[in-house]
Amino acid sequence: MKDSYINVPVAPRPQDAHRTESIKLYGPDAFEGMRRAGALTARCLDGVSDLVREGTALSEINAFVLDFAADHDATPATLGYKGYQYACCTSVNHVVCHGFPNEKKLRDGDIVNVDVTLIHNGWYGDSSRMYVAGKLKRTAERLIQIAHEAMMQGIRTVRPGARLGDIGHAIQTYAHSKRCSVVRDFCGHGIGQVFHDSPNILNFGRAGTGPELREGMIFTVEPMINLGRADVKMLADDWTAVTRDKSLSAQFEHSVGVTSDGVEIFTLSPLGLHAPGIEL
DSSP: OOOEEEOOOOOOOTTOTTOOSSEEEOOHHHHHHHHHHHHHHHHHHHHHTTTOSTTOBHHHHHHHHHHHHHHTTOEETTTTGGGOOSSSEEEETTEEEOOOOOSOBOOTTOEEEEEEEEEETTEEEEEEEEEEOSSOOHHHHHHHHHHHHHHHHHHHTOSTTOBHHHHHHHHHHHHHHTTOEEOOSOOEEEOSSSSSEEEEEOSSOOTTOSSBOOTTOEEEEOOEEESSOSOEEEOTTSSOEEETTOOOEEEOBEEEEEOSSSEEESOOOTTSOSSTTOOO
C-alpha cells in the first residue's frame, strides 16, 4: 500500500509546522522504519531500568538517553523541541507529564514515568514506561497496573473499521471501573516522520464515534491515569503538568500501527520490561 491521505477534518495546531489536517496512511516501508525506530526507543527504555533507584538524579537518566542516542545514530526528538532542553521527560509521583530530568534525586518509593522519543533514519519512535525507585507502595503499584492495562485496553480496540472514539472509550471505561480518573488535557497523536501529527488520540470518548481506523494509520496511545481527580495544572516553567490534588499519576505510551487485521505495537520491550519491577 502506498502512502496516501484521507480527508478527515482534524483541528491543526499552529505550533506544529509540519502537522497536516489529514490522517496519513503509511505503506510497508514506513512500517519497517517505525519498527526500527520503535525497537531502538524500547531498548533505550530497557536501559533506563538499570538507573532508576533511590539516590539517582533525574539528570543521570537524561545523560543516559543522550549517550544511547549518540551511540545508535539517533536523535532525541524532545531536545530543542519548542525550547525544551532535555533528551527525555521524567515525571515523578504527582507529575502528570513533561517533567524535567534535572538534578532532583529519586527517593525510596518514588514512581517515575520516563518518556523517550528517538528519531532514527527520519522515523520517530515514541514510548514511555513507569519505573519505581526502592520499595513500591501498594497504592502506587495498583495505579501503575491500572494505567498499563488502560493503555492495553485502548490498543486492543485498534483494527480497520473501528473508530477513534473506541480507543478513548475503552481506556476511560476501564480506568473508571477501577475508581481512577483519566486526564483529559493531553492525548495521543499521529506519528511517523513528524513528531506530533493528526489525528489526536483522546483517552476518553464514546464508542462508535470519530474517524474510522484504516490500515496504514500510525499513532500513539498514551493515557495518563490519576489516583485522585483528573484535574491538572501547569507549573511556572510552562512544561510540567501536575495533579491539582497532588494525587499520584501514572502513564504508559506505545507507538502503534493499524494493520490489515488488527494492530502492531512498534515499541514493545525486547526484554519484556514493560514496567520494570512491577507485576502486570
